[in-house]
Amino acid sequence: MDQFGAATLALLVCMAMTLFRSIAGPTVFDRVLAVNSFGTKTVLLIAVYGFLTGRPDFLDLALVYALMNFIGTIAVMKFTRFGDLAGMEDDDEETL
Amino acid sequence: MSGALVAEVLSWAFIVAGSVFVLIGGIGLIRLPDFYTRIHAAGITDTMGAWLILIGLMFSAGWTLITVKLFMLLFFLAATSPLASHALAKAAFLRGLEPMLGRGLEIEGDHD
Amino acid sequence: MGLFLRQDQPWRASRRETALSGVALFVVLMAVWLLNSGHYTPLIIGFGVASSLLVVFLSWRMGIVDREGLPVHLLPRATVYAPWLFKEIFTANVDVAKRVLTPFEPNISPRLFDTGVTQKTDLGRVIYANSITLTPGTVSIGVKGSYITVHAIAEDVADGLQEGEMDRRVTWLEGERR
Numbered sequence: 001m002d003q004f005g006a007a008t009l010a011l012l013v014c015m016a017m018t019l020f021r022s023i024a025g026p027t028v029f030d031r032v033l034a035v036n037s038f039g040t041k042t043v044l045l046i047a048v049y050g051f052l053t054g055r056p057d058f059l060d061l062a063l064v065y066a067l068m069n070f071i072g073t074i075a076v077m078k079f080t081r082f083g084d085l086a087g088m089e090d091d092d093e094e095t096l
Numbered sequence: 097m098s099g100a101l102v103a104e105v106l107s108w109a110f111i112v113a114g115s116v117f118v119l120i121g122g123i124g125l126i127r128l129p130d131f132y133t134r135i136h137a138a139g140i141t142d143t144m145g146a147w148l149i150l151i152g153l154m155f156s157a158g159w160t161l162i163t164v165k166l167f168m169l170l171f172f173l174a175a176t177s178p179l180a181s182h183a184l185a186k187a188a189f190l191r192g193l194e195p196m197l198g199r200g201l202e203i204e205g206d207h208d
Numbered sequence: 209m210g211l212f213l214r215q216d217q218p219w220r221a222s223r224r225e226t227a228l229s230g231v232a233l234f235v236v237l238m239a240v241w242l243l244n245s246g247h248y249t250p251l252i253i254g255f256g257v258a259s260s261l262l263v264v265f266l267s268w269r270m271g272i273v274d275r276e277g278l279p280v281h282l283l284p285r286a287t288v289y290a291p292w293l294f295k296e297i298f299t300a301n302v303d304v305a306k307r308v309l310t311p312f313e314p315n316i317s318p319r320l321f322d323t324g325v326t327q328k329t330d331l332g333r334v335i336y337a338n339s340i341t342l343t344p345g346t347v348s349i350g351v352k353g354s355y356i357t358v359h360a361i362a363e364d365v366a367d368g369l370q371e372g373e374m375d376r377r378v379t380w381l382e383g384e385r386r
Contacts, residue, residue: 117301117305120305120308120309123308123309124304124308124314127308127314128308128314128316129314129316130318132318132320132347132359133314133316133318133361135347135359136304136344136345136346136347136361137304137308139304139341139342139343139344139345139347140301140304140305140308140344143297143301143342143344144297144298144301144344161243161246164243165243165244168240168243168244174342177342178338178341178342179338179341181341181347182337182338182341182347182348182349185347185348185349185359186349186350189349189350189357190350195318195320195359196318197317197318197319197320198316198317198318198319198362198363199317201317201318201319201320201363203320204319204320204321204322
């Protein structure tokens with residue numbers, strides 16, 4: 001086993017822990033935080049797995065996944081806050 | 097020859113250190129008592145864990161286009177993870193989720 | 209057909225600044241395309257030029273092509289700020305990791321407080337707030353006027369932030385203009 005195998009193992013264990021938090025909650029924010037963290041680890045897992053199997057082309061997928069993970073979290077947060085993805089009514093403070 | 101060996105050793109060291117930080121972040125995500133403190137644990141994974149693993153992969157890839165892609169990935173993660181954490185924390189706070197504070201501490205400043 | 213008209217938008221930057229930032233944005237986008245594609249045939253590079261031009265045009269229509277949208281003028285000072293920030297993030301990581309791994313009960317004492325900012329521009333405040341969030345142990349919860357609401361994992365972490373070294377360095381990074 002080389003260093004990539006060790007990293008894959010650590011990432012998988014950590015993803016299981018994150019999954020536990022996303023199931024246990026208790027608030028919706030805990031779940032979104034866990035899912036966001038899970039996404040970051042997925043990006044790392046894709047990158048490391050590409051090296052493990054000797055196909056670093058997987059990095060393109062990791063790049064796309066990193067951006068989608070960010071947009072997904074922002075979308076879920078916006079929806080939780082405003083109940084809508086288009087506008088930002090009933091909000092008198094600056095956002096983000 | 098020895099240059100390749102040094103790169104291999106550095107790759108090992110960085111990736112193992114990154115894995116340790118990722119695991120600590122996961123442990124923190126389970127152990128810490130409330131949402132706001134768990135953000136800090138997720139922050140460990142997002143910063144040191146991710147960066148050290150990516151730097152380790154860079155040492156393994158050498159001077160190729162792959163290293164540039166890894167660097168780009170590092171940049172995107174570094175730019176987006178604080179924004180996501182901030183959006184989460186702000187949404188939770190404005191929704192009225194009470195933070196658990198240390199003994200004898202209260203929320204300072206005026207927040208309605 | 210107001211596609212190419214410049215609407216009456218007071219927040220828009222001057223024409224010279226917009227042109228310079230537009231060229232810089234095009235160069236950055238093109239570099240990202242070339243480094244990611246790996247195929248250097250005229251057709252693929254042509255697609256890259258077309259996509260980059262489209263993105264620059266859309267950004268221009270949104271009114272975000274200015275110094276704030278692509279702060280290349282911060283690059284020289286950022287090369288000094290970034291290593292300091294990395295060092296700070298590393299020490300904060302080790303500190304928070306120790307707190308998380310304390311036996312029996314995590315060694316935390318969370319505190320929520322406001323800290324003042326001395327940056328003059330919005331860009332500087334955003335950089336400061338992001339630096340706070342990027343450092344484990346402190347998360348910025350809101351930016352309101354001249355102060356940032358921060359959640360810190362322990363009281364000494366909060367005291368360390370309130371000493372204001374990061375604030376001073378971001379103000380230095382931002383420069384004295386405006």
